[in-house]
Every structure is written in structure tokens, then in C-alpha cells.
Amino acid sequence: MTAADAQDEADWHEANRRYLVARLAALGCLLSPGSGGEDEARRAIAEAADALRAPSAIDRVAALFDLSPFERDLLLLCAGVELDASFAARCAAAQGDPLRVAPTFSLALAALPDAHWGALGPGAPLRRMQLIEVGQGETLTLSPLRISERVLHFIAGVEHPEERLVGLVAPVAPVAPVAPVAAPLAPSQARLAARIGDALRAAEASGGAEASGGARPIVSLTGADPASRRAVAAAACASVGLGLLALSADALAARQDAQLVCRLLGREAVLSSSALLVEADDLDATDAARAGLVGRLLDGLPGPVLVSARERLRLGRAPDAAFEVSRPAAQEQAALWRQVLPAAQGGLIDRLVAQFDLDEPALRSAAAAAASAGDGADPDVALWDACRAEARPALDELTQRIEPAATWDDLVLPEAARASLREIAASHRQRGTVHGAFGFAERGARGLGAGALFAGPSGTGKTMAAEVLAAELRLDLHRVDLSQLVSRYIGETEKNLRRVFDAAERGAAILLFDEAEALFGRRGEVRDTVDRYANMEVAYLLQRIEAYRGLAILTTNLERNLDPAFLRRLRFVVRFPLPGPAERAALWRRAFPPRAPVVGLDVERLAQMSLTAGSIRNVALRAAFLAAEAGTPIRMDHVLAAARAEYEKLGRGEVRAEGG
Structure with a gap:
């Protein structure tokens, strides 16, 4: 001012x-x-x-x-x-x-x-x-x-502001330029905001509240990114001289005093010369009852109402206009990177755009974080890691992030499995070239996702292999607990999966779905409604995997229980067999860290025990504790005692050699 x-x-x-x-x-x-x-x-x-x-x-x-x-x-x-x-x-x-x-x-x-x-x-x-x-x-x-x-x-x-609306409604300020060369929105988003502003003017000019008996203009905004929808809505309202008040539809529906709240909302919108942005991402398109409730509560409010959701919802009457909001396009992100980092190499910018889907504030924040990393840091690596950090918060709320600790040297697998893992890493590195330069993405997103199935008994290295890929590609690895996502309520499982994939898209992180058989059981014939909706949930997950820009890995201990039709929709299947004597010997040689005081271990004798890689790690750790308590180096008797305990835990009786 x-x-x-x-x-x-x-x-x-x-x-x-x-x-x-x-x-x-x-x-x-x-x-x-x-x-x-x-x-x-x-x-x-x-x-x-x-x-x-x-x-x-x-x-x-x-x-x-x-x-x-x-x-x-x-x-x-x-x-x-x-x-x-x-x-x-x-x-x-x-x-x-x-x-x-x-x-x-x-x-x-x-x-x-x-x-x-x-x-x-x-x-x-x-x-x-x-x-x-x-x-x-x-x-x-x-x-x-x-x-x-x-x-x-x-x-x-x-x-x-009205005290009774604090915590329920928040004013949304239009995105302001960060630097003289920066536009408030990406060009495509700015054009869309102008079109929405025109639609608001047209709705008011065609009658507004007077001609429609108190009905207010309704504009539907859809798209995968809530932040982009909010920014575009704020810019559109600013273009017609209105502020914007954001409200969660789910929070409104849960209020006991919802009728009073809506009256206060209407009054606040009028006094602050604002439109109302109803953010309905928590409402599913099939949740007609709750959507109808929110529509009735908002009915008759003065001024424009913008309904923001991933998919188009109908809250009461049909909207006067509907628009799909996207994040900045790849070319716009590349142009922004060139503005922010004019000295950056084109190859680096291409890799950043291929991997990360960032809006302007996140992009500038990543550049600033990388610039403050210090003189000793590799600037390209610092920028890559800063982009990972920008894309991380939303996914951290929904999944468990795993810090990769394993390397290729830690994997003891048949050469065929190792070759498949290298092919997965190569396909992810080159997806920008294949999808963009080679034109495969022009045919649609379906089938471009790198879905992989890791199949094999427990303890054979499936999770470790995922860690190796994450370290190789320098990407975040997030474990998704399917048991927490699968719901007995119709439509809730898809909603939960959608949240995970939408959050992961910004950084195209590696998603690890452990024990996929919890959802991917053999379909067979549909016997009841539960079977039918379970099949719908699986179809939705496979659909998102096929379109996901990142790498989604499904693991299973029971490949025979999976429907073969599902396997055809995954690009990679990597099988992790039980290790043989040679592999077990290699695992035993890697089981103890270099600093561990190990004396007199007979690796060839230990390799005769029928143990998986996971069990061998458990035995090695247990033996180390036994030796530490005894105040001696780790000896064969400690390892055998730990092995007996592991066999007992597994219900396999006495320790015995392969085939014994």
C-alpha cells in the first residue's frame, strides 16, 4: 500500500x-x-x-x-x-x-x-x-x-472475520509474483483463470441471484492437484474483483450446526466481497447422500460458489460452467526452470521435468534450497534432492518412507532376476526419452506406467531389491500398507488409493505395495456383491499403476494366488527364488559387517541350512547379541544357537542341512 x-x-x-x-x-x-x-x-x-x-x-x-x-x-x-x-x-x-x-x-x-x-x-x-x-x-x-x-x-x-468460522473457512490470496520475470500462474493456468472469470461475469450478467430466485452461480473445477485448483480459483475471482473463501465440504457436512454455519458463510462472503470455494476432495462421486447434503446446505447462499474436486460432483443443481485444472504443462515447467536457473544444462532440466511435476512455488522453493546446500555439494544432486523434498510431504502423510540402505552388492539373486532389476532401472531413467522424444506419450498415458511384481517367498530380498532401485535412481521409496487402504465400505478403497497416487505424482516416487495378495486374490467367479466390488478395487489399482509416471512395485509371497489377467497388465515380473547352497554361502559372507569380531565361522557348513536371506540376517544379528553378552567374538556356537532359535520360531524343528 x-x-x-x-x-x-x-x-x-x-x-x-x-x-x-x-x-x-x-x-x-x-x-x-x-x-x-x-x-x-x-x-x-x-x-x-x-x-x-x-x-x-x-x-x-x-x-x-x-x-x-x-x-x-x-x-x-x-x-x-x-x-x-x-x-x-x-x-x-x-x-x-x-x-x-x-x-x-x-x-x-x-x-x-x-x-x-x-x-x-x-x-x-x-x-x-x-x-x-x-x-x-x-x-x-x-x-x-x-x-x-x-x-x-x-x-x-x-x-x-467471524469468530465462529475460524478453523472452518480460510481466505485464499491470489498467487503473487516471486520475481519480476515470474507470472502469478503458469500461462495455461492464467488463461484458464481468465476463462473462469468470464464465466463468473456471464453467470452474474444472465441473472444472478435476482433472476434465478436466489440461486448463485456455480462453477465446477476438477483436476488431480488441489493446490492448482485453489490458485486458479483465486486468480479467477481476483479478475472479477472478488476475494475467495475456502471451505472443506467434508468439515461442513460433519457440523451439527451446519445450517447456522452456512448462514454465517453467506454473510461473510457478502461482507468480504468474496466467492466461496467448496473443496470437496473428501467427497466421492458415488457419495450422493453426502454430496446432496452439502448441496442443500449451500443452496441459496449469495454470491458465486466454486466446487473444487478431483472428479466432477453435483452439489444440488448442475453447475453453470465446468473447467479442468492441471498443473503447469511440461513445457511450462521447463521454461520456469530456465528462468530460475539460466545456467543449468538442458539435460538436467529435461530430467527434472520428466521426474517431478512441480508448480511454480514448489519449483522456486526447490531451487532456493539447492542454492543454500553449500559449496561442497554437487549442485545437480542438491537440486534433485530438493525437488524430492518438495514432492515428499503429502505422500509422507499416507505411507511409510523407507530410507534405502542396500546396494547391488547386497543382493544375492540369480542373474536373470538381477538383469530384470537393471532393466527396470534403465526403463525408468529413459522414460523421458521414450515417452517424450520418441512420442509414446502422445498416444495416451495408459500403459506407460512401469508396474512391477516381485514374487517369491518371504525373506528372499523383495524389499531389499526395491531399496536398491530407489538408491540407484535416487528416488524416495514409500511402502503402502494395503491392509490400511482396503475398506469394507464401498468406494472407500478406491478413494484411499487415489489419495496415494495423487500425492505420489508430484515426485513420481517408487511405491511399494507389500503383500499384494491381500487385494489381488484370484477373481474366479463373482459370487456376491463383495466379490464384484473387490474386483472393481483391483481394476482401479491396476488402472492407476498403468498411468502412473513413477514406478509401482507389488510384492507377493503367493504368486499362484494371483489372477493371470492381472500379471498381463504389469510390465515386469521378477521372481525371487529360495537361495540354493551357493547363494546361501554368499549371503553368509555378507551377513556380518566388516567391523564385527567374527572368528572361525564355517561358511560352507552354514550354507547347508535351508534359510532365506531374511532368516540369515536374523540369525547373524541374534548371534551377535549372544556374543556381545558373553563378551567374546562371534563364533560358530553362537551362530548355531541363533539358528536353532530361528528354526524353532519358524516351526521347522531341529537345524538340519539341505535335504537332511
């Missing part, structure tokens, strides 16, 4: 204060007829009105809520009791009761000009929009009236 703007605002506040005082003085004369001062009050009103360069707050309220002169004066009468100490005594004197210090409708009907009974009707603005609250009394006319605190502050020229 410039100094001139600040001075204009100060001048308006002073003129508004004088105008309000003059209006209250005129009302005081009406409460005490014959007391004199009417002419002076009229002159004061005229002088204060001349000093106002913009409408006074009370006149704005009257215009915004279409109040009659009597309704405006009734509202001022209630404000007077709060602002002028003499008003309470005047109200009591006018009502002939020293205890009746609050204004009543009976007093207003008797003292104020142009009085009409409908001013305090349930559907009239004073009560419907919660401008005035009616207290307990013998009758409606004798009940005490009180002005809402939010409206009182507004009339006095003070902007103070």
Missing part, C-alpha cells in the same frame, strides 16, 4: 466514524422526541457524507443485503446500544421500563419511520443473514435484539 492509499484509507475511516456518530445522534432524537437536536444531526450527517470518498460502512451493509431504510435504522439502533452508552438509557426510557435497556422490535415499530412488520421475518435479511440476533422474550416484538459482533465491527470500519 502506498502512502497516498494509506492516507485515503485513514481519511475514509475518520469520515465513516463521523457519519456513524451523526446517524446515531439522529436515532437518539427519534427515541427522545422533543429533546431537540434534529437539525444539528441532519447537518452533521450531510457534512460527514460529503467527506466520504466511498460509501459509509452502514450504507454498504444496506446495499449489500438490500435493506430498507427501516431495516437499516433498526440495525443502527442495535449498534447504538453497543457504541453509545446513552442509548441504553434512552431505550429504557422510551419503553417505560428501566430494566429494558436492549432495543426491541416493538420499540423500533413505534420510534422509527417507515416501519414495516416484515423487517424481522425469518426470511428477511436481518434474521436470515444473521445481522441481528433475537433473544429470549415474552413475544417476538418484546424480545431483546442484538447486532452481530461481526456486523458491528464492519459498521465501525474494522475488518474482523
Whole structure:
């Protein structure tokens, strides 16, 4: 705000204060007829009105809520009791009761000009929009009236949000430029915001609230990224001179006082000259009951309503316009990277754009974080890791992030399995070239995802292999617990899976779905409704895997229980067999860290025990604890004792050699 703007605002506040005082003085004369001062009050009103360069707050309220002169004066009468100490005594004197210090409708009907009974009707603005609250009394006319605190502050020229909406509604500021070369939105998003602004103008021009019997314009915004939808909505509203208030549809539906909240929302939107953004990502397209409830609650609100959801929802009547909002396109992200990092190599920018799907604020934040990494850090690696960190928070809330510790040297697998893992890593590294330069992405996203199945008994290295891939590709690895995502409620499993994939898209992280047989059982014939919806859940997961830009890995201990039709929709299947004697010998040689005090181990003898890689790790760790407690190096007797305990744990009886 410039100094001139600040001075204009100060001048308006002073003129508004004088105008309000003059209006209250005129009302005081009406409460005490014959007391004199009417002419002076009229002159004061005229002088204060001349000093106002913009409408006074009370006149704005009257215009915004279409109040009659009597309704405006009734509202001022209630404000007077709060602002002028003499008003309470005047109200009591006018009502002939020293205890009746609050204004009543009976007093207003008797003292104020142009009085009409409908001013305090349930559907009239004073009560419907919660401008005035009616207290307990013998009758409606004798009940005490009180002005809402939010409206009182507004009339006095003070902007103070409604306390009862704090935590439920948040103002959304339009995205501001971060640097002179930066646009508030990506060009495609800015163009979309302009189209939405045009739609809002057209909806208002075609009738708005008056022509549609109180119905407000509704605009539907869909897309995978809630932040982009919110930013575009804010820019669109700013283009038509409106602010934006964001509200969670799910939070509204859960409120016991939802009807009152909606009235307060409507009043807040009017007073703040804002549209309402209903964020309905928690509502599913099939959840018609809750969507209908939210639609009924919002019905009749003044001003535009924008409904933001991943998929198009119908909250009440159909929207006046619908738009799909996307994150900045790949070319726009590349252009932004070149603005932020003009010295960066084109190959680095291509890799960043191929891997990460970042909007402008996240992109600039990553660049700033990389710049502060220090002189000793590789700038390309620092930038890559900063992008990972920007894409990480949403996924961390839904999954368990695993820090990769394994390397290729730790994997003891047949050469065929190792070759398959190398092919997976290569395909992910080269996906930008194949999808973009070779044109495969132009045919659609379906089938471009790198879905992989890791099949084999427990402890054969499936999770370790995922760690190796994450380390090789320098990507985050997130374990997804399917047991936590699968719900017995229809539609909830798909909703949970959608949240995971939508969050993962920003960084194309590696998703590890452990024990996929929990969801991927053999379909066979559909015997009941549960089977039918279970198949729908599996189909949805496979559909998202096929379109996912990153790498999704499913693991199973029971490949025979998987439907072969599912395997055809995965690009890679890597089988992890039980290790043979040679592999077990290699695992035993790697089982103890170099610093561990190991003495006299017979690796060839240990390799004869039928143990998986996971069990060998367990035995080695248990033996180390036994030796540490005894204060000796790790010897063969410690390892054999630990092996006996592992066999007992597995229910396999005595320790025996292969085939023994």
C-alpha cells in the first residue's frame, strides 16, 4: 500500500466514524422526541457524507443485503446500544421500563419511520443473514435484539472475520509474483483463470441471484492437484474483483450446526466481497447422500460458489460452467526452470521435468534450497534432492518412507532376476526419452506406467531389491500398507488409493505395495456383491499403476494366488527364488559387517541350512547379541544357537542341512 492509499484509507475511516456518530445522534432524537437536536444531526450527517470518498460502512451493509431504510435504522439502533452508552438509557426510557435497556422490535415499530412488520421475518435479511440476533422474550416484538459482533465491527470500519468460522473457512490470496520475470500462474493456468472469470461475469450478467430466485452461480473445477485448483480459483475471482473463501465440504457436512454455519458463510462472503470455494476432495462421486447434503446446505447462499474436486460432483443443481485444472504443462515447467536457473544444462532440466511435476512455488522453493546446500555439494544432486523434498510431504502423510540402505552388492539373486532389476532401472531413467522424444506419450498415458511384481517367498530380498532401485535412481521409496487402504465400505478403497497416487505424482516416487495378495486374490467367479466390488478395487489399482509416471512395485509371497489377467497388465515380473547352497554361502559372507569380531565361522557348513536371506540376517544379528553378552567374538556356537532359535520360531524343528 502506498502512502497516498494509506492516507485515503485513514481519511475514509475518520469520515465513516463521523457519519456513524451523526446517524446515531439522529436515532437518539427519534427515541427522545422533543429533546431537540434534529437539525444539528441532519447537518452533521450531510457534512460527514460529503467527506466520504466511498460509501459509509452502514450504507454498504444496506446495499449489500438490500435493506430498507427501516431495516437499516433498526440495525443502527442495535449498534447504538453497543457504541453509545446513552442509548441504553434512552431505550429504557422510551419503553417505560428501566430494566429494558436492549432495543426491541416493538420499540423500533413505534420510534422509527417507515416501519414495516416484515423487517424481522425469518426470511428477511436481518434474521436470515444473521445481522441481528433475537433473544429470549415474552413475544417476538418484546424480545431483546442484538447486532452481530461481526456486523458491528464492519459498521465501525474494522475488518474482523467471524469468530465462529475460524478453523472452518480460510481466505485464499491470489498467487503473487516471486520475481519480476515470474507470472502469478503458469500461462495455461492464467488463461484458464481468465476463462473462469468470464464465466463468473456471464453467470452474474444472465441473472444472478435476482433472476434465478436466489440461486448463485456455480462453477465446477476438477483436476488431480488441489493446490492448482485453489490458485486458479483465486486468480479467477481476483479478475472479477472478488476475494475467495475456502471451505472443506467434508468439515461442513460433519457440523451439527451446519445450517447456522452456512448462514454465517453467506454473510461473510457478502461482507468480504468474496466467492466461496467448496473443496470437496473428501467427497466421492458415488457419495450422493453426502454430496446432496452439502448441496442443500449451500443452496441459496449469495454470491458465486466454486466446487473444487478431483472428479466432477453435483452439489444440488448442475453447475453453470465446468473447467479442468492441471498443473503447469511440461513445457511450462521447463521454461520456469530456465528462468530460475539460466545456467543449468538442458539435460538436467529435461530430467527434472520428466521426474517431478512441480508448480511454480514448489519449483522456486526447490531451487532456493539447492542454492543454500553449500559449496561442497554437487549442485545437480542438491537440486534433485530438493525437488524430492518438495514432492515428499503429502505422500509422507499416507505411507511409510523407507530410507534405502542396500546396494547391488547386497543382493544375492540369480542373474536373470538381477538383469530384470537393471532393466527396470534403465526403463525408468529413459522414460523421458521414450515417452517424450520418441512420442509414446502422445498416444495416451495408459500403459506407460512401469508396474512391477516381485514374487517369491518371504525373506528372499523383495524389499531389499526395491531399496536398491530407489538408491540407484535416487528416488524416495514409500511402502503402502494395503491392509490400511482396503475398506469394507464401498468406494472407500478406491478413494484411499487415489489419495496415494495423487500425492505420489508430484515426485513420481517408487511405491511399494507389500503383500499384494491381500487385494489381488484370484477373481474366479463373482459370487456376491463383495466379490464384484473387490474386483472393481483391483481394476482401479491396476488402472492407476498403468498411468502412473513413477514406478509401482507389488510384492507377493503367493504368486499362484494371483489372477493371470492381472500379471498381463504389469510390465515386469521378477521372481525371487529360495537361495540354493551357493547363494546361501554368499549371503553368509555378507551377513556380518566388516567391523564385527567374527572368528572361525564355517561358511560352507552354514550354507547347508535351508534359510532365506531374511532368516540369515536374523540369525547373524541374534548371534551377535549372544556374543556381545558373553563378551567374546562371534563364533560358530553362537551362530548355531541363533539358528536353532530361528528354526524353532519358524516351526521347522531341529537345524538340519539341505535335504537332511
